[in-house]
Amino acid sequence: MDIPSFDEIFKQIKMNFWLAGFICVLYFTTVDSLYFVMTTHVASHFALLSNDFKDLDGHTTDILNSIVKRHQYILSLAEDLDNIFAVPNLLNVLVGSLEICALGFTLTMGEWTETPGVILFLFSVLLQIFMMSFFGENIIKESSNVGKEAFLCKWYTMDQRSKKTILQLMQRSSRPQRLTAYKFSTISYESFIKIISTSWSYFTILKAVYKPPEVQRNE
Template identity: 65%
Template structure:
């Protein structure tokens, strides 16, 4: 397969940043950014108001059914705000990764080493955007299908909205309903645009850094006494890639924290709805739950990959023919091995490391919340019997 162009892989990210109102090569935000943020914040506040109006033990099942949409909205807002703050860091890191990638693609052997990962990344990002676009379109336009179904079967128009919100006006008139419906579906698309762009950017940058570690490991393992003079350049490049990894951690530590916290709540709420809700809701809940699982799992996969590839530097240093080198080279390799024993990590703002272990912790935490909810919740029929 032909060598993938770096700009081609980043093209969709740049388009999304432009749509959001954060032009990739311009320091200023556009008016569109503030309009979109206002739209999604107003919807999030309306959802929170509805959530607060229903806040009681008797409505616990209904609240858990509403929680995922509200959580995703808040998660998208928080993630895009922190990414906006770090946009200059993103531009600088992208430029550095581009230079390193072009160096790799100039060598056929190096390209063969990372080709599979880059091709996988290309298709992952592509279908990640497509899948989420389809899911939000189905969710947004399901209300129209429901209205048509009620009119066709009952002869009555029942105005329904895709999201539960508290509004200061009646929704029984077609013009007020249409205004709110357009407002909500715009918010839904903006929400998906926000979190898919941030997550895809995370996948791309982390994958490129892992590729650089893999190339460096290969160069290091091939060293012998005749090529020991290249060791200095390898050490400098290793330090440079470590710095880029720290920059990546600084950019994504806040979004990762929100993913961990909100992800636990979403899985808990969806699991509770799945076990305690009615059968008609199962398909939607399962789809939503699978989407949340995949999102958190993919973040953990790339975090684990960075740990693994950065740790391989030490293993590759040990596997090279260091025993035939001079004393200075042996000392340099030993220092390199000691540094590689502390792998690069992406964290949730230093609270936890993003890895397979963190994924299992999220599931464990969600299960703890789930058991608490089941203990607290009493079905309405039981409440009625207790009153009698």
């Protein structure tokens, strides 16, 4: 039984590439739409909570307890959100790295007639991963802003108990809420850069291993 060459395997992969890519983009777009809506919902609640601290002073400490309870509730929502999307985020990171690598390889080694479709597909994958990182970064920013706004309120006019409550809230906000890829990495701008870096590493290895058909015949 003849063992297929690398070029034959590559052609077979390209035959199934577009169908698999379409199914993958369709599936992840559906999941990502829900992800975008829910992360925006949680981040907006953090932003509203930060806004409540602007007019807080010694005469409005009666609403401080309700603010703290809301903060705890939003933190629990963010943790639930991380648990729900931990696996989809991990798949986005892993599959996205492989897709960028494969598309980059096809773009440099494939036929010129495939270039427009490959560029469009590559742009959609990059946009998808960037949007995932953008909303993850938004959660981090808005959750950390709660502690900053708490520090800027007129806490110095409050009683001792309220000051301790503000301090505890600031300490909790110093550890911003994060969305993760199944606890392996944090979804943020930094993770987007890491995905691009990993894809480039895969691409250079694949390009070094691949030999064009002309080179194989000459050998």
